[in-house]
Amino acid sequence: xxxxxxxxxxxxxxxxxxxxxxxxxxxxxxxxxxxxxxxxxxxxxxxxxxxxxxxxxxxxxxxxxxxxxxxxxxxxxxxxxxxxxxxxxxxxxxxxxxxxxxxxxxxxxxxxxxxxxxxxxxxxxxxxxxxxxxxxxxxxxxxxxxxxxxxxxxxxxxxxxxxxxxxxxxxxxxxxxxxxxxxxxxxxxxxxxxxxxxxxxxxxxxxxxxxxxxxxxxxxxxxxxxxxxxxxxxxxxxxx
Amino acid sequence: xxxxxxxxxxxxxxxxxxxxxxxxxxxxxxxxxxxxxxxxxxxxxxxxxxxxxxxxxxxxxxxxxxxxxxxxxxxxxxxxxxxxxxxxxxxxxxxxxxxxxxxxxxxxxxxxxxxxxxxxxxxxxxxxxxxxxxxxxxxxxxxxxxxxxxxxxxxxxxxxxxxxxxxxxxxxxxxxxxxxxxxxxxxxxxxxxxxxxxxxxxxxxxxxxxxxxxxxxxxxxxxxxxxxxxxxxxxxxxxxxxxxxxxxxxxxxxxxxxxxxxxxxxxx
Numbered sequence: 001x002x003x004x005x006x007x008x009x010x011x012x013x014x015x016x017x018x019x020x021x022x023x024x025x026x027x028x029x030x031x032x033x034x035x036x037x038x039x040x041x042x043x044x045x046x047x048x049x050x051x052x053x054x055x056x057x058x059x060x061x062x063x064x065x066x067x068x069x070x071x072x073x074x075x076x077x078x079x080x081x082x083x084x085x086x087x088x089x090x091x092x093x094x095x096x097x098x099x100x101x102x103x104x105x106x107x108x109x110x111x112x113x114x115x116x117x118x119x120x121x122x123x124x125x126x127x128x129x130x131x132x133x134x135x136x137x138x139x140x141x142x143x144x145x146x147x148x149x150x151x152x153x154x155x156x157x158x159x160x161x162x163x164x165x166x167x168x169x170x171x172x173x174x175x176x177x178x179x180x181x182x183x184x185x186x187x188x189x190x191x192x193x194x195x196x197x198x199x200x201x202x203x204x205x206x207x208x209x210x211x212x213x214x215x216x217x218x219x220x221x222x223x224x225x226x227x228x229x230x231x232x233x234x235x236x237x238x239x240x
Numbered sequence: 241x242x243x244x245x246x247x248x249x250x251x252x253x254x255x256x257x258x259x260x261x262x263x264x265x266x267x268x269x270x271x272x273x274x275x276x277x278x279x280x281x282x283x284x285x286x287x288x289x290x291x292x293x294x295x296x297x298x299x300x301x302x303x304x305x306x307x308x309x310x311x312x313x314x315x316x317x318x319x320x321x322x323x324x325x326x327x328x329x330x331x332x333x334x335x336x337x338x339x340x341x342x343x344x345x346x347x348x349x350x351x352x353x354x355x356x357x358x359x360x361x362x363x364x365x366x367x368x369x370x371x372x373x374x375x376x377x378x379x380x381x382x383x384x385x386x387x388x389x390x391x392x393x394x395x396x397x398x399x400x401x402x403x404x405x406x407x408x409x410x411x412x413x414x415x416x417x418x419x420x421x422x423x424x425x426x427x428x429x430x431x432x433x434x435x436x437x438x439x440x441x442x443x444x445x446x447x448x449x450x451x452x453x454x455x456x457x458x459x460x461x462x463x464x465x466x467x468x469x470x471x472x473x474x475x476x477x478x479x480x481x482x483x484x485x486x487x488x489x490x491x492x493x494x495x496x497x498x499x500x501x502x503x504x505x506x507x508x
Contacts, residue, residue, distance in 0.1 A: 126318055127354035131368040131420060132343025141371065146358050224400070 004193035014194050017184055024180030025202055031094055031166045031176060032206065035102035039162060042106030043155075047113025048139060061110065068107035073168050076100045081172045097169035097176070105162040112154040116147030149221045156214035160207045167203075177202055267330040269294040269424060269455050270315055275324035277310055284310045285321070286479040294423065297456045299466040299487075302476035303502060308459045311476065312426050315457065316346045328424070343372055347417035351429040353409040355401040361388070361412050362397040365419045373420070380419075387415040391445050407438025411445050418449075425449070427458040463507060467491060475499045 004010060050061035068076070077100045080091065091099070120143050128138040167178035181199035185192040268291035277285040285307045292298050300308045313319040314326055317338040326333040328345050355364050365384035369375040375383070388394045391411035401409055410430055417425050430446070431439045443465050450456060450469045460466065466473055466487060473490040475483040475498075483496045491507075494500050 121352075121354075123350060123352050123354035124356065127348075127350065127356070129318060130316055130342065130346070130348035130350075130426075132339055132372055133368070134339055137371065141367065142356055146356075 004191065005197065010189065010191040010194050013189055014184065014191060014198060020184070021177070021180055021198070021202070024175060024177045027094065027175050028163075028166050028177040028203075029206065031097040031101065031169065031174075032163045034098040035105065035166065036159060036162055038098060038102030039105035039109050039158070042103060043109025043113050043158075044144070046106065046110035047117065050110060050114045051117045061114075065107045065110055068104050069111075073100065073104050073165060074171060076104060077168050077172060093169055093172055093174040096172065097166055097174055101162055101165050101168065104165070105158050108158045108161075109155060112151045112158065113147070115154075116151035117143060119150055120146055149218070152214055152218055152221075156211060159210055159214075163206050163210070164203060268292060268327070269296075269329055270457070271325075271327040272311070272314065273325040273327070275311075275314055275321045275326065277307075277314060277319055278322045284479050285314070288314075288324070288479070288481060290474070290481065292424075292455060292457060294455055295453045297450050297469050297471045298458070298474065299470040299472070300457065300459045300474045300476060301461065301463070301466060301502075302482075306476040307479040308476050309428050312348075312428050312457055312459050315424075315426055316342050316348055318348075343420075345422055346424040346426060347420040347422040348426045348428065349410070349413050349417050349430045351433050353401070353406070353413045353433075355409055355413055355416070357401055360398055360400055361393070361404075364401065364412060365416050368416075369419055383421075384415070384419055387418040388412075390418070390448065391415045405438060406434045407441045410434065410438075410442045414442070414445055414449070424455045424457070427456065427460065429459050429461070431460065431462060461506065463491070463503075475502065477502070 046061045046064055049057040050065070052058055077096060080096050080100055081093075084091070117139075124142060124146065125138060128142045133141065166176060169176050170179040170182060173179060177199055181195045185195040270290070270292040272288050272290040275285055275288040275290075276283070288307070288311055290311070300311060302308050310319055314321050315328075317326070317333050317335075320335060320338075328341050331337070331341060333341055355361075356367065359367060362381065362384055365387065366377070366380040369380040369383065370377055385394060385397065388397060391414055393408060393411055393415070396404060396408065396412070401412065404412065414425075414430075427446070431442050434442060439462070443462060446456075446458070446465065447469055456469075458465075458469075470487045472484060473487050474481055475490070475494075475496070477498050483490070483494060483499045490499075491503065494503060
């Protein structure tokens with residue numbers, strides 16, 4: 001392994017292949033972006049459903065979450081890729097990646113949203129209702145904004161997992177970053193070391209800013225609380 | 241309304257059901273008819289009948305668990321009665337129309353204030369007017385400042401509620417209720433969660449409000465306030481209205497034994 005990494009020619013061959021890696025990187029980015037959008041939508045919708053008073057909606061949300069949490073992502077991808085064509089449904093590999101990774105992560109996100117909504121005091125719902133807000137308005141204007149601070153850390157975990165999980169489409173030759181790294185390494189030169197190293201670094205470049213941004217945002221929200229605490233202290237001092 | 245003799249022939253037979261005061265029927269602004277409410281096996285309200293006239297200041301007192309809060313919460317359908325009817329300004333509240341009627345006619349002040357913690361004081365006041373009543377932002381803010389002046393908290397407009405004391409938060413909550421310009425403001429034990437020092441500042445604001453033509457229904461344990469402000473006092477026990485009357489009658493000559501026992505305990 002060390003020997004492999006230290007051999008310059010392997011890096012030169014790898015570098016010569018950079019346009020292919022760039023294409024694969026963009027493909028991973030594409031899958032991740034749309035899967036994230038899908039996961040967020042599903043997460044909010046099913047999160048709301050699982051806190052609803054309607055038993056049917058709650059049941060549907062429960063089934064969705066349990067199903068996707070308790071079956072491997074790989075099976076879901078294989079099922080869509082290999083089994084659905086027999087039902088006359090053939091999807092592109094990128095679409096399969098987006099759908100499968102999106103719905104899979106959406107199940108986890110909906111659990112985070114549910115927990116977030118559950119942590120908001122009942123009085124907030126009552127205040128909104130007493131003012132005449134509809135259910136949707138209450139959620140959009142009053143409840144969900146308050147949950148952000150609570151659900152941000154688990155949500156970002158899920159986002160990062162989502163980016164990493166896009167590598168699942170490698171198993172159906174999806175042409176993503178992981179697939180490209182694999183293809184390069186097994187294509188005669190056997191340069192596994194450099195190939196996977198670069199691949200890992202590229203995934204890191206995608207995920208790290210996400211966690212940084214989330215940390216920064218969380219700190220800012222906390223800062224607001226600290227400020228309010230400082231103001232309270234100041235007020236108390238004035239009283240004394 | 242004038243009838244020609246021709247029309248009068250058709251109207252006359254029905255005159256006995258027409259209201260007496262010049263054709264303008266006085267409709268109670270809030271009316272509860274045989275309202276029952278159960279939580280599971282717990283029968284909290286038992287055939288409550290109640291009318292509140294426009295502009296009236298009604299105070300509801302009683303021991304805890306007597307159904308006072310539930311009664312008030314039925315008036316804006318935070319609790320939907322198990323049976324019975326609730327009318328607001330003559331219209332029966334239903335699950336379907338409640339949002340619209342509540343939006344236009346009632347506001348509520350809660351024991352725990354329930355201000356929106358992620359919004360500043362000013363935003364707390366303007367949120368509903370802007371989003372629900374579609375008031376332009378500038379106008380909504382002007383209105384908000386007006387009511388902040390009334391509760392004496394104009395300088396707190398830009399801060400978040402968590403920086404305020406309990407009494408200040410409750411005054412903001414009252415200002416928020418006023419911003420809806422609802423005819424009816426329901427107070428559900430507005431001073432019970434406050435420390436004794438700040439109770440009076442909230443009561444003062446409510447006393448100030450009572451001079452306006454706002455219909456106030458107040459659940460409270462503040463007997464001094466009841467005496468000073470109420471047009472009518474209702475005593476509830478075990479889900480029923482036991483006694484009602486003017487504050488003078490109520491505090492000086494209560495007829496019911498239960499009322500006497502309650503008052504003697506609380507007025508010590």
